[in-house]
Amino acid sequence: MNEMTKITTTLKDWETDQEVRWCPGCGDYAILKAVQRTMPDLGADPSNTVFISGIGCSSRFPYYMETYGFHTIHGRAPAVATGVKLANPELDVWIITGDGDALSIGGNHTMHLLRRNLDCQLMLFNNEIYGLTKGQYSPTSRQGTNSPSTPYGSVDRPASPCAFALGAGARFVARGIDIHKGLPDVLKAAHAHKGTSFIEIFQNCIVYNKDVFEEFAAKKTAADTQLHLVNGEPMLFSKGEKGITLNRKTLQLEVVDVVDGDWAAADVIVHDVTNRSVAHMLIEMQFGEFPMALGVLYDDPRPTFEAAVVAQNAAAAAGKKPDLQALLNKGQTWTVTEDGPEL
């Protein structure tokens, strides 16, 4: 985000007059509302905000935000965003993408965006399916997914978005759930982070992959299936009766029982968002044996790409006059007169 003047707005200021065209019950509605609700809290200025998307259900998002918006082509939103941000680093840039858009056709751009650390928020709506093309399995679909293109079940292993992001060099990795009330806090943390903020949002595709996240997203069982990470707080779940600890022999995370709320005695880890090694482990925790880690998994800023480009451009240009005539005359020239050429 930028050091910008805070603007007073309401949720209404962020809604467009366009009819929202997602399927009834789609998780995208909840995400849209969460974003529109968060923007006033950020003090963000609609005139200075740009939503850039690729192709897919999620990528219709910009049409519904009363900001500048660019609905680009499949997988390329990070590349377009890079040009936008390098052209005007003052803009507050949000990338909206999906699992197919960001990890399949646009995987290369996502990787390089994260590696370069362009200052922007990337929201990856992961529904583990290609919705807009009517339900083919996606790079995040679980093995065995039945779909029109995999009638006998998919055979390839799914990508892990957050592991991909961290591996590509992300300095901010977070997870949220479309309908979860904690999503605005994740968005705020992402916005506060200078650099690429990678946010995976589990989004329910009501038509082609209904309730695929139900086992950890369901409200009823959430206490036992979700681990909400808070910086500086112990990693506790199940109403504080369980926690995450590190087995020092195997160097693996483990679930431990916490007796009488004494998490320290149970050696429960205190979440430190700057600990990259633990972030890797949290991302890799297999659901079932472990709860699903949600919230800000990792947040450790370092200088941004556009700042480095601007600084280098300025340094390279320092003291030089942009004299076009002098540029054209550069190098070995000679002058032709009536007497012929001379150096």
Added chain:
Amino acid sequence: MATAVKQEEPNSPHPDGAENVVVRFAGDSGDGMQLTGGQFTLSTALAGNDLATFPDFPAEIRAPQGTLFGVSAFQINFGSRAIETAGDQPDVLIAMNPAALKTNVQAVRAGGLVIADEGEFGKRNLDKAHYETNPLEDGSLAKWQLLKLNISQLTLDAVKPFGLGNKEALRCKNMWTLGLALWMFERDREPIIQWLKSKFAKLPDIAEANIAALNAGHAYGETAEISGDGLGGGHITPHKVDRAPADAGTYRTVTGAESLSLGLVAGAQLAGLPMFFGGYPITPASAILHHLSRLKEFGVTTFQAEDEIAAICAAIGASYAGLLGITSSSGPGIALKGEAMGLAIMTELPLVIVNSQRGGPSTGLPTKTEQSDLYQAVYGRNGDAPMPVIAARSPEDAFYCAIEAVRIAVQYMTPVMLLTDGYIANAAEPWKIPDVDTLERFPVSFMTEKPDDGPLLPYSRDENLKRPWIKPGTQGLMHRIGGIEKGVDTGHIEYGPANHQTMTEIRRDKILGVADSIGDQDLAYGKAGAKLAVVGWGSTYGPIHQAVARAGAAGEDVAHVHIRNIWPLPKNLGELLKSFDRIIVPEMNTGQLKTILRDQYLVDAKPVNKVSGQPFTIAEIAAVIEENLS
């Protein structure tokens, strides 16, 4: 076309009076032939000759030494009259090893001079070049004047005082050779000596060794028994080629890649915009990225993207945010950019796409020239996706074409494709540096406020059918754009059948309207109504113009039309073409402009095609002209 102001009578093919001389330096990739050629070019320019060059180097960076595919050559044509091609047949070949001899000697005109470094003609090198016997000894070169010199040994002797290792000492061979060449044409060594001193400023020993080699080569010419009775006669006498008539002014040599880069910078300045250049390494386009990345003080941001698609998408993003977005590539990369070009067409954002064409399809001939991306440029996108296309005809022209591409892009809010090719990109010619104050400015304006009388309409139109350019960050003008069909005026998503019809027609008409701003097609030679018109585009300008002028001087009724604006075509072109009895279209492809002309004007344009990776020779075009006039 270079320094000469007026077209004098055309060159004779075998100019023993040396109105022009063609020299080719050929050696191993590691022999520094391109460097030698470059410095010989400078000395030629300083001698007042007009000139054109053709560097021809292998795709491999360091091909195994001495092999046939590792040969690197540099040809220069210079003379006392206008020079427009690098020359059909070398008068002089300097071959640094057997492979260079083998791959180049057949091009030399009969009776021409072949200078060979016999020190390199040992069994090992002969084997590598697949020579069974030594061509310097077996009489197989009888057709040419042969001069055998042990350049390797002579260089080693010359640089001995500097104590270099054998390998380093031998690297001075090219300077020895250049010294000899300078002597042959009575050139001044001083500018080369100055250049060596500055190039090796941090390595004075190397500089001095190279200078010693240069001087030794020159001295060898002066003192050794190689003089005789002229280029045509047998041995060498120093031979000064007269100056070509030239406009007064300041000149430099430029390659097409340089002049095109300078033109882009000039275009951005004339538009009053900072530039964003997104590129990805590819031969022969990379040189543009290299040039521009050193020009930050001109408001240039260069971005080496992760791939061709990201390069154009970032440029589109930058244009969206109010900069002049530019991307550049060659055929394979342009193919990858196709979808994004459609996005720029749909969102109506300015963008310049430079295509330095090379031999195709696929990887094709990366370092060889071809004009086979014309279909790709004009038609190569999904949907009805019209886009202006401009083709540069020479290094000098590339400067002005780049400015023109920028002008059209910003004045019509459209991507523009600028075609050049490997030949133009690498060829060098003298360039009369323009006075920047004479270049016409075309400052852009952005929409900064809502119209007083109604809502914000991002797809409203001006008289050119151009939509407003609105930068994100502008207070209160928030709107959404994208690749989905947009409603007339509003730009909202709109799938309606009538709307798509209307928008498709607007996009078509807007681009056709560019023709209003480009002027009429002129004749490069001859008159409307001629018996035969030779119609070309791009880098074939030189050989076509020379061949047509030659035929014209011989009294034939022939014209030369060279098309710069490929799309939209100039408004008078149809009428002009219909005035000719016959039309031939020489192209370095299998007939792409021919197809467009036939399609647009129903004229009987006949193809003349060459796809060997080498430019047309004047003689080839002349032969076709003759055939079509009889």
